[in-house]
Amino acid sequence: MKSRTVTLNNVCKSFVDDSGSAFQAVTDVNLHIEAGEFVTLLGPSGCGKTTTLRMVAGFESISTGDIYFGDDNVRNLQPNKRDCTMVFQSYALFPHMSVYDNVAYGLRLKKMPATAIREKVNQTFDIMNLGAYQDRMPGQLSGGQQQRVALARALVMEPSVLLFDEPLSNLDAKLRLTMRDEIRRIQKAVGITAIYVTHDQSEAMSMSDKVVVMNKGRIEQVGTPTEVYQRPATRFVADFIGVANFLQAEVADTDSESVQLRLGEALVKMPSDGSFESGRQVTLVARPEAIGLTRPTAAGSGNLLPGLVQRSAFMGQVQDYWVDIGDNEIQVTVSNPRAHEPFQPGDKVLVDLHGDSLHWVQG
Structure with a gap:
């Protein structure tokens, strides 16, 4: 599976509230992600991490700045033209479709031949250990199994960038531990560039090659989990990650x-x-x-x-x-x-x- 670098240059996002006043949700975000890296955007609620992810995906417009996939500026591209897929918090599976049909859905929209669809879906099922569930409906699956199906549906499209919007927040504590290891294993196996949003420190520290700590719309520090824990750049980072x-x-x-x-x-x-x-x-x-x-x-x-x-x-x-x-x-x-x-x-x-x-x- 191919992967690409992702670069954000001076990215800002402003919103207008109900009173007509503008406020800055994301301010001057500069970030470079290497191809094949697993990078987590970490911070408290309202820090701008999800807005940043949605701008990368194309679901939110950029007020100022640019976003590059490799050498391509994707700022003005629609989400379906960006060569990236999103795994959502809510799974977003079609309840009336089988697991197989859910995973094959995007390939059918691309009008691929049925034999090619079957091959790609089966390859993805092998990676995800989902072959035994392909005929089941989403309602017959546990939360962890549904999340694996959602991940399979994203991976089968062979995007160069995979985005995660707090995908484990609906799972119980024990299952979250299992699923975060599973997501990291699969990401390493396929070598895809991954950007993951969470407010959970343990998820960020255990899964990431690099952690991006955000606060009030700005990046406070970018570093490995060891660096942000042992050498925090600011008091906020030291206080937010672990106990200090x-x-x-x-x-x-x-x-x-x-x-x-x-x-x-x-x-x-x-x-x-x-x-x-x-x-x-x-x-x-x-x-x-x-x-x-x-x-x-x-x-x-x-x-x-x-x-x-x-x-x-x-x-x-x-x-x-x-x-x-x-x-x-x-x-x-x-x-x-x-x-x-x-x-x-x-x-x-x-x-x-x-x-x-x-x-x-x-x-």
Whole structure:
């Protein structure tokens, strides 16, 4: 199956509300997607991710900017001329047609010979493991099976770009886990370029080659799942993806390799990126699972800070603690809690802010 690059250049979308006032839903989106990449547009409701996807599909007009599939500017092309297909949240299957007829529908509209249709549909059924269901009606299928049929109907058209609009939101939690693995497996197998919209962080992190985090119509960061989690570009990204502790600190000293930060009465050391100046105020990001917690049996050194446990929660695989350090309350996640005697509210502890795991953000 062929695939193409997708490029958005300065794409904007304005709407006019009922009062006649214009508002900007998408602002200056610039994005390049390599052929065969799986890219997720991630963000809260109203951030512009679905509007961006619909502009790529041609279902929404572009106010300004251009969209390219390969070298072709598709801005003024109708959806059926864009060489892309969409998998919808609602499945959008024809209830009066069998699974086979639903998948074959688009090929029949193209007036392909019946033998060619049968060959292509059967090839797609083999990829999707749907052959046993081809004579069933959509109402006889589970939600996960219907979603696979919707994906098969999109793939059989052999588009160069495949679009997903929150396709798993109608499924229960366990089935979502299965289906996201299935979608990723199929995308890799056929090598198609995929753009996927979701507000679910776990979907984005587990499925994507690249994550595009959006907020208020703008792109906040583009990167691999590891990059956006471990090195968030802004406070919004750090706060939206996973759990983050934010600590206000002041640069006390710096050299070419490291920087010392004053956090209350304590000094914390972390690697320097060369952008620090003495006296500068910075916001540190510390992920709960990257913070150590020990009992104060010996004098601390380095990034060990005295803390006081306020509360805890046993979560099965992990134990979460909320600990006061100075004027800050932070969350700490300890894995395999059975291996440690649990801390109790009121316990004094030493908090280890691992310098290599700290990151600073703007905003």
